[in-house]
Amino acid sequence: MSLLDTPQRTAGTATPAPAVAPLRIGPHTSTTPVVLAPMAGITNSAFRRLCREHGQGFYVSEMVTSRALVERSAESMRLVTFDADEQPRSLQLYGVDPVTVAAAVRMVVDEDLADHVDLNFGCPVPKVTRKGGGAALPWKGGLFRSIVAGAVREASKAGIPVTVKMRKGVDDDHLTYLDAGRAAEAEGVAAVALHGRTAAQHYSGQADWEAIARLKDAVTTIPVLGNGDVWSAEDALELVRRTGCDGVVVGRGCLGRPWLFADLEAGFAGRPERHRPGLDVVTATIRRHAELLCEHFGDELRGCRDVRKHVAWYFKGYAVGGDLRARLALVDTLDALDELIATMDLTQPYPGAAAEGSRGRAGSPQRVALPEGWLEDRELSGAALEVVRQAELAVSGG
DSSP states (O other): OOTTOSTTEEEOOOOOOOOOOOEEETTEEESSOEEEOOOTTTOSHHHHHHHHTTOOSEEEEEEEEHHHHHTTOHHHHHHTOOOTTOSSOEEEEEOSOHHHHHHHHHHHHHTTOOSEEEEEEOOOOHHHHTTTOGGGGGGSHHHHHHHHHHHHHHHHTTTOOEEEEEESEEETTEEOHHHHHHHHHHTTOSEEEEESSOTTTTTOSOOOHHHHHHHHHHOOSSOEEEESOOOSHHHHHHHHHHHOOSEEEESGGGTTOTTHHHHHHHHHTTOOEEEOOOHHHHHHHHHHHHHHHHHHHTOHHHHHHHHGGGHHHHTTTSOOOHHHHHHHTTOOSHHHHHHHHTTSOTTOOOOGGGGOSOOSOOOOOOOOOOOTTTTSOSSOOHHHHHHHHHHTTOOOOO
């Protein structure tokens, strides 16, 4: 039973749902056209299970580095674990070398590690972009196309669909999303997803939904998914209405709110109910999350340490004092968590707007860390080529 099968489920304002078909990614279909975005340190199997308990969709793993997977680093092998009932098993891979990415996908096929492979071309963090990866990579059009083509070739041997997640480009002067979208479509990917920000924006400012609409106009034979500033079911419905995209990708909007997937399911089905949980439901959910993390890591201390990062997200807007929040952020056992929850006023109702809106760090625009000479031309050569070569020698473990 879902934690949200409780009296805290209340009706919201009815909003007519746009006519959206079920989302099909290769042989896999979800009636609710929603994808959980990969988030490092967040979308492990415990969090994915918690989200799946609330609604339909595609739930993607944390990003795994192709080289580390091929070399079977312990951390990468942990990242590619899925629950027995998790279908489809969606795995995100990152890499900068076509041969290594193809080898990783071949390993996925040969060892039946996943049912769907997503390629990361959207990560904006410096440790990735300075190696020419993530959101920096599509600027090198030939390299991008080679990576996608190799992954599709290997995955097609087992009928596994490959998708691409990307950003608009490096910055406003170096946009790549239309070229990359068309190239990915031509190489046979099953869907493309666009985060409507550049790498330079990170998560600051507003997502450019008009760019998603332009990509939808340019890519016509496969689903186009929109990502960015989806904080509620109403945001998701409006994104689809304004852009014509085939579904939405949700990242930061579900932090501390796994019930968002229930709202999305209801919204896309045209139903008005929305979840407005009181503190009793919130505490039951974080307790469930902690329990799942302990099972995932096989270690109660590690599981409790991992749930600490979620405390602020879960209690956003609720009257939970600073001292109690600090103590929650130090829990090391499930019993300790239970003791702190027992001190709360669990009759506290949903706080309204204070619990809504953005969550997670937005940051501010910044210069993108890139290999020397990366933006001088669209082909991979010179110093940039050597950086990519060296990047594949480093094993990051995902």
